[in-house]
Amino acid sequence: MAGFNRRSFLAAAPFIFTATALARAAAPAAKTQTPGTYRFRLGDYQLTALYDGIWRLPIEDNFIRNAGKADVNAALAAGFLPPDVLPVSFTALLVNTGRKLVLIDTGTAGQITDSAGTLTANLATAGIKPAQIDTILISHFHPDHINGLKTKDGGKVFANAEIMVPQVEWDFWMDESRIETAEGVVKKYFLNARRIFRDLAREVHRFQPGREIAPGISAIAAPGHTPGHVAFTVSSGNQTMLVIGDAARNPELFVRHPAWQPSFDMDGPLAVATRQSLLQKAAADKLLVHGYHFPFPATGHIAARAEGYELVPVLWQPL
Amino acid sequence: MAGFNRRSFLAAAPFIFTATALARAAAPAAKTQTPGTYRFRLGDYQLTALYDGIWRLPIEDNFIRNAGKADVNAALAAGFLPPDVLPVSFTALLVNTGRKLVLIDTGTAGQITDSAGTLTANLATAGIKPAQIDTILISHFHPDHINGLKTKDGGKVFANAEIMVPQVEWDFWMDESRIETAEGVVKKYFLNARRIFRDLAREVHRFQPGREIAPGISAIAAPGHTPGHVAFTVSSGNQTMLVIGDAARNPELFVRHPAWQPSFDMDGPLAVATRQSLLQKAAADKLLVHGYHFPFPATGHIAARAEGYELVPVLWQPL
Numbered sequence: 102m103a104g105f106n107r108r109s110f111l112a113a114a115p116f117i118f119t120a121t122a123l124a125r126a127a128a129p130a131a132k133t134q135t136p137g138t139y140r141f142r143l144g145d146y147q148l149t150a151l152y153d154g155i156w157r158l159p160i161e162d163n164f165i166r167n168a169g170k171a172d173v174n175a176a177l178a179a180g181f182l183p184p185d186v187l188p189v190s191f192t193a194l195l196v197n198t199g200r201k202l203v204l205i206d207t208g209t210a211g212q213i214t215d216s217a218g219t220l221t222a223n224l225a226t227a228g229i230k231p232a233q234i235d236t237i238l239i240s241h242f243h244p245d246h247i248n249g250l251k252t253k254d255g256g257k258v259f260a261n262a263e264i265m266v267p268q269v270e271w272d273f274w275m276d277e278s279r280i281e282t283a284e285g286v287v288k289k290y291f292l293n294a295r296r297i298f299r300d301l302a303r304e305v306h307r308f309q310p311g312r313e314i315a316p317g318i319s320a321i322a323a324p325g326h327t328p329g330h331v332a333f334t335v336s337s338g339n340q341t342m343l344v345i346g347d348a349a350r351n352p353e354l355f356v357r358h359p360a361w362q363p364s365f366d367m368d369g370p371l372a373v374a375t376r377q378s379l380l381q382k383a384a385a386d387k388l389l390v391h392g393y394h395f396p397f398p399a400t401g402h403i404a405a406r407a408e409g410y411e412l413v414p415v416l417w418q419p420l
Numbered sequence: 421m422a423g424f425n426r427r428s429f430l431a432a433a434p435f436i437f438t439a440t441a442l443a444r445a446a447a448p449a450a451k452t453q454t455p456g457t458y459r460f461r462l463g464d465y466q467l468t469a470l471y472d473g474i475w476r477l478p479i480e481d482n483f484i485r486n487a488g489k490a491d492v493n494a495a496l497a498a499g500f501l502p503p504d505v506l507p508v509s510f511t512a513l514l515v516n517t518g519r520k521l522v523l524i525d526t527g528t529a530g531q532i533t534d535s536a537g538t539l540t541a542n543l544a545t546a547g548i549k550p551a552q553i554d555t556i557l558i559s560h561f562h563p564d565h566i567n568g569l570k571t572k573d574g575g576k577v578f579a580n581a582e583i584m585v586p587q588v589e590w591d592f593w594m595d596e597s598r599i600e601t602a603e604g605v606v607k608k609y610f611l612n613a614r615r616i617f618r619d620l621a622r623e624v625h626r627f628q629p630g631r632e633i634a635p636g637i638s639a640i641a642a643p644g645h646t647p648g649h650v651a652f653t654v655s656s657g658n659q660t661m662l663v664i665g666d667a668a669r670n671p672e673l674f675v676r677h678p679a680w681q682p683s684f685d686m687d688g689p690l691a692v693a694t695r696q697s698l699l700q701k702a703a704a705d706k707l708l709v710h711g712y713h714f715p716f717p718a719t720g721h722i723a724a725r726a727e728g729y730e731l732v733p734v735l736w737q738p739l
Binding site (some may be wrong): 128130131132133134135136137138139140145149152154155180181182188190197199202214217221226227228229231297387396397398401402404413414415416417418419420 | 450473476507521706735738739
């Protein structure tokens with residue numbers, strides 16, 4: 102009867118998968134993520150989003166100064182994200198103008214969390230060596246934006262790049278007198294900025310926002326997150342995109358709720374004014390927007406909603 | 421004076437980019453897109469979204485039976501997409517159960533448009549050879565889902581895979597009597613199904629939906645788009661995802677407006693009922709959803725809105 106039952110089961114089954122499947126060796130599950138690079142065109146320029154990874158940051162009760170943790174968790178849930186953890190995604194932007202390779206911000210170089218630090222590997226996937234980068238533009242001096250300039254041992258990662266930083270950031274973070282009174286994580290930021298920039302001082306060009314600083318690329322004052330934080334516009338042909346930096350971080354929180362003041366923003370009200378202004382401009386002008394902390398490929402459009410805004414991610418396309 | 425003016429300009433400029441930039445050879449713009457693969461975990465399974473490309477299809481006036489072209493263009497504009505063109509994105513799903521490699525749908529094999537056909541290249545990026553695929557599950561017999569089974573010359577692409585197709589699809593598209601009365605594009609679909617399957621008939625297993633057809637993978641009847649179209653659920657551990665196939669295509673059109681009846685759907689009202697049912701289920705159960713025609717990585721959650729639904733793309737993360 103056992104044999105009959107088995108035959109009956111097999112006869113009723115629409116196929117037989119057990120024998121062949123068990124006989125063949127299965128492919129082992131991969132240990133690492135696939136490359137995180139995405140190319141797109143802006144006028145005559147070719148841009149590449151370069152993924153560096155993600156930092157899963159436990160959310161403190163006072164993370165948002167003007168909203169409760171329940172509100173934060175509700176916003177995360179609306180994005181189908183788990184509660185109590187902020188997923189801090191890092192994606193830098195490479196601009197190939199046809200004459201120059203310009204990198205905007207530099208990733209973490211594995212110096213913040215084990216789950217980030219893939220920028221140079223993804224640069225290699227994109228066919229670019231670090232030594233080919235001509236210019237590096239820095240939005241502000243937080244570690245996740247500048248650490249990629251240096252290895253853990255203090256070596257230069259981008260051997261031939263000129264490094265351009267906001268004058269106000271340099272003046273603030275490199276001011277010896279301020280470090281004495283700094284506390285907690287901000288003190289770490291001061292020390293980290295020195296570690297990265299001290300021996301590069303002669304190679305670093307300081308710029309003022311409000312002008313073109315590389316071909317087709319202009320800096321825009323976007324203070325609040327840090328004193329000298331800047332955004333950038335990239336223009337080619339008749340197309341312009343906004344590189345919003347940390348003026349708007351996780352979209353499910355700060356694009357949806359631009360008035361929220363996270364503890365990351367040194368001047369909360371000023372950061373909100375900057376964020377509102379840039380999001381309003383992006384929505385009104387239907388600008389393509391890159392956000393360093395937007396989900397990879399970190400590029401999309403900003404749509405105005407009844408309250409706040411929404412990030413509409415770019416459609417992944419062949420070149 | 422010319423020399424003085426030039427010196428003045430350089431002195432006023434916050435940096436000098438002309439000399440070094442022109443002296444160094446610029447990296448040429450890349451000719452192709454970066455790999456389109458994305459890995460994620462579902463319980464103990466490892467899944468990989470495999471991008472095949474995109475087909476830019478001019479939109480006919482009667483594309484939606486129960487909505488006008490202006491409505492379609494408005495929906496595209498809400499997704500920041502240009503008017504009059506439907507971007508048909510193709511992304512297949514690979515399931516590694518730890519014992520078996522199961523591929524759900526097969527891409528276009530470059531037989532539909534020059535801007536699609538990268539599935540096997542992306543499979544290689546993911547470290548998998550076509551001969552390693554154990555099982556192929558087919559949602560329905562439209563060319564963009566089955567053409568990847570064969571090269572243009574009729575060769576088998578997946579040498580060792582058992583191929584599983586919905587019984588109702590097989591009975592419909594392989595019915596010699598129906599082809600006589602078929603017209604237009606549907607006639608082409610009949611002929612194409614014969615081209616793909618005729619010499620595979622002995623290797624193809626036909627299944628009925630409503631049961632498990634591979635380890636952890638069940639087929640669900642999802643008719644309307646075609647008579648025998650199926651969706652799939654993939655379950656591992658306590659996680660289940662929905663592989664919705666063509667029951668919901670471009671999200672900015674058919675997730676937002678699930679009652680729209682595109683000319684692609686052979687039975688419009690039945691397809692709407694199927695779509696509404698699956699989207700409602702996905703939203704209610706917060707299921708992860710893969711959509712063959714969703715933007716790469718073609719994976720996200722379905723959120724109910726005041727009218728219709730919205731696709732919330734998955735957050736790209738390291739493994």
